[in-house]
Amino acid sequence: MKRNDHLYESIMRYDNLRLAFEKARKGKRERPDVIEYARKLEFKIRKLQHELADREPDIGHYRFFTVRDPKIRRICAASFPERVLHHGVMNICEPVIDAYAIHDSYACRKGKGAQKGIKRAQKFSRGHDWYLKMDVRKYFDSIDHTVMMRLLGKRIKDDDLLYLFWRILETYHTAPGKGMPIGNLISQHLANFYLGCFDHWIKEERRIRGYLRYMDDFLLFGEAKQDLKKEILLIERFLAETLELELKPVQLNRCRKGIPFLGYRVFPDRIWLSARSKRRFIRKFIDYEAKWVNGEWTIETLTQHMEPLIEFTRFANASAFRGNVIERYGVPY
Numbered sequence: 001m002k003r004n005d006h007l008y009e010s011i012m013r014y015d016n017l018r019l020a021f022e023k024a025r026k027g028k029r030e031r032p033d034v035i036e037y038a039r040k041l042e043f044k045i046r047k048l049q050h051e052l053a054d055r056e057p058d059i060g061h062y063r064f065f066t067v068r069d070p071k072i073r074r075i076c077a078a079s080f081p082e083r084v085l086h087h088g089v090m091n092i093c094e095p096v097i098d099a100y101a102i103h104d105s106y107a108c109r110k111g112k113g114a115q116k117g118i119k120r121a122q123k124f125s126r127g128h129d130w131y132l133k134m135d136v137r138k139y140f141d142s143i144d145h146t147v148m149m150r151l152l153g154k155r156i157k158d159d160d161l162l163y164l165f166w167r168i169l170e171t172y173h174t175a176p177g178k179g180m181p182i183g184n185l186i187s188q189h190l191a192n193f194y195l196g197c198f199d200h201w202i203k204e205e206r207r208i209r210g211y212l213r214y215m216d217d218f219l220l221f222g223e224a225k226q227d228l229k230k231e232i233l234l235i236e237r238f239l240a241e242t243l244e245l246e247l248k249p250v251q252l253n254r255c256r257k258g259i260p261f262l263g264y265r266v267f268p269d270r271i272w273l274s275a276r277s278k279r280r281f282i283r284k285f286i287d288y289e290a291k292w293v294n295g296e297w298t299i300e301t302l303t304q305h306m307e308p309l310i311e312f313t314r315f316a317n318a319s320a321f322r323g324n325v326i327e328r329y330g331v332p333y
Contacts, residue, residue, distance in 0.1 A: 020087035060171035076181030
């Protein structure tokens with residue numbers, strides 16, 4: 001197994017941290033903290049370089065807020081200087097982490113993404129009669145720091161970088177030695193990486209060809225119900241013993257009945273919005289229109305929020321539903 005060293009030196013390079021700043025401020029240029037950082041950019045980057053050289057970056061400054069989209073989630077946003085550090089780390093480490101991923105892993109990867117994962121699920125559903133859908137209970141809260149470091153240590157032999165990852169992990173806990181914050185760049189990539197060993201176990205030891213994963217949501221496909229049913233206990237045991245994770249109740253059904261996945265219901269010949277996604281679309285559409293009518297948003301802000309909302313429905317066979325909502329709740333511009 002090839003492990004990567006000398007990565008920490010690359011993270012510290014000025015050009016890497018300068019690029020990290022540009023990525024971190026994308027879409028946030030008007031925020032006061034970003035403006036202040038940009039005003040002292042040379043000083044800030046040199047300061048971060050010195051902190052990294054001393055293995056003592058200033059981290060752990062989080063802002064917490066709650067969103068409901070659709071489930072209630074506690075989001076943890078790092079301070080802007082930490083965002084710069086996170087981008088600097090991932091500029092160098094993303095290729096290393098991505099090299100371990102299997103083909104059918106679709107979260108936090110360039111050229112992949114939710115829509116690619118859904119299309120792949122649809123392709124699998126055309127060639128198989130049954131699907132098994134699983135997801136992890138309280139995934140981000142359950143990730144074990146010691147297990148994560150063991151997994152990272154198999155891919156990375158740069159002690160300075162491993163120590164930095166450990167320090168970042170230790171800034172957040174849901175229980176002693178457990179948990180990663182939802183909302184941070186490094187958390188997203190490490191959370192996807194954490195289940196990589198499970199992906200390889202499924203493909204290489206269980207030899208299941210019809211398999212894909214998006215973060216902690218995964219699908220297995222098979223010809224017979226009993227074959228998939230036999231996998232459940234083995235999977236539960238592997239996740240508990242190797243990664244200290246627990247599954248939610250599983251779903252086992254025929255592909256022709258539609259697979260609930262990432263806000264859609266995926267059939268072999270069509271894709272529908274899930275009932276929850278329809279409710280979410282209506283709620284957000286009404287809320288966005290009201291903010292524009294009340295003067296809280298400009299037309300530019302409304303457009304910025306509305307375009308991805310509508311685009312989500314375009315991926316499904318939902319033109320009639322979308323048109324009905326727009327006609328019923330839309331306000332003439």
